[in-house]
Amino acid sequence: MAKVTLDEIKTAHRCIEPHVLRTPLVHAETLSEQLGHQVWLKLEQLQPTGSFKFRGATNAVLSLDDQQRARGVITASSGNHGPALARAASRLGVRSVICLSHLVPENKVANVRRQGGEPHIAGHDFDQSLIECRRLMAEQQLGLIHAFDDPRIVAGAGTAGLEIMDQIDEITCVLVPLSGGGLLAGVAAAIKARAPQIRVIGVTMENGASMYQSIQAGAPVNVEEVETIADALGGNIGLHNKWTFEAVRDHVDDCVLVSDEQIRGAIALLFDAQGLVVEGAGAVGVAALMSGGVRCSGRAACLITGRNISTKQFLNVVRAK
Numbered sequence: 139m140a141k142v143t144l145d146e147i148k149t150a151h152r153c154i155e156p157h158v159l160r161t162p163l164v165h166a167e168t169l170s171e172q173l174g175h176q177v178w179l180k181l182e183q184l185q186p187t188g189s190f191k192f193r194g195a196t197n198a199v200l201s202l203d204d205q206q207r208a209r210g211v212i213t214a215s216s217g218n219h220g221p222a223l224a225r226a227a228s229r230l231g232v233r234s235v236i237c238l239s240h241l242v243p244e245n246k247v248a249n250v251r252r253q254g255g256e257p258h259i260a261g262h263d264f265d266q267s268l269i270e271c272r273r274l275m276a277e278q279q280l281g282l283i284h285a286f287d288d289p290r291i292v293a294g295a296g297t298a299g300l301e302i303m304d305q306i307d308e309i310t311c312v313l314v315p316l317s318g319g320g321l322l323a324g325v326a327a328a329i330k331a332r333a334p335q336i337r338v339i340g341v342t343m344e345n346g347a348s349m350y351q352s353i354q355a356g357a358p359v360n361v362e363e364v365e366t367i368a369d370a371l372g373g374n375i376g377l378h379n380k381w382t383f384e385a386v387r388d389h390v391d392d393c394v395l396v397s398d399e400q401i402r403g404a405i406a407l408l409f410d411a412q413g414l415v416v417e418g419a420g421a422v423g424v425a426a427l428m429s430g431g432v433r434c435s436g437r438a439a440c441l442i443t444g445r446n447i448s449t450k451q452f453l454n455v456v457r458a459k
């Protein structure tokens with residue numbers, strides 16, 4: 139089984155460095171006092187388009203050969219990958235088509251357009267938009283860039299782990315929000331190659347966690363998608379998963395589940411204690427520490443992965459506390 143290596147992540151880092159933000163890793167003083175844990179936050183929500191996805195998207199576009207660059211790229215994504223790919227492509231002068239279903243709200247469609255991508259609306263759900271994505275890809279010879287199951291995406295996401303290793307000594311564990319597993323596969327590869335004793339902990343929501351269920355089952359399984367405050371963590375890992383399932387299975391030391399209620403508490407606490415606006419998927423690491431379900435003595439680094447939450451939803455969560 140092929141896996142992304144530390145060298146590939148280092149190469150990705152050199153390539154994307156001029157284009158992405160080297161995000162700060164900050165000691166969260168108030169949060170640490172409240173949690174009784176020394177907590178450091180890797181602020182990936184500061185990346186262009188508001189999530190770490192910009193790292194992988196930029197690496198994928200930079201990896202294209204001249205012919206593919208001239209033709210353009212395509213993906214199906216209703217979450218943070220679509221705008222990230224649109225921006226990475228447009229900044230590098232490459233055409234991008236982002237397939238979205240009729241379910242996707244107009245503000246997300248407008249955001250893809252604002253980032254320089256071409257939204258292509260087809261189908262009544264994600265699976266139908268994926269079928270349309272494959273059809274268009276073949277018809278127009280566009281390069282498919284999957285949101286997570288792609289070595290270019292894994293290597294790009296892994297650069298966040300590389301930076302953590304440069305930014306802090308003596309961490310005990312790293313908490314990584316987990317959905318398709320591109321981020322965890324990359325971050326774990328970067329960290330374990332240098333310091334295998336550091337615990338890499340995946341955190342995901344209680345309901346609709348495809349990777350968690352797949353690891354339990356020993357093979358990729360589909361789960362029903364349910365509504366959650368951590369909407370960016372929804373979706374299946376794919377029954378024909380090529381890159382992330384085995385990487386996550388082999389590298390993850392522990393996988394912690396958090397409830398929507400706990401995630402809401404973490405969003406409110408990150409704002410209250412640290413003045414940060416974080417979306418549900420980005421707050422699950424802090425939710426896991428708050429829940430007491432994480433075994434980690436010493437310094438913990440949490441990847442804060444995104445900030446794309448609507449004003450309305452954010453205010454609801456913060457007001458409820």
Ligand SMILES: *Cc1c(COP(=O)(O)O)cnc(C)c1O
Nearest residue numbers: 218317318319320321419443444
């Ligand atoms: C995509 C995403 C994740 C999960 O990343 P995977 O590589 O799919 O595991 C976590 N947080 C945010 C904000 C995301 O957009």
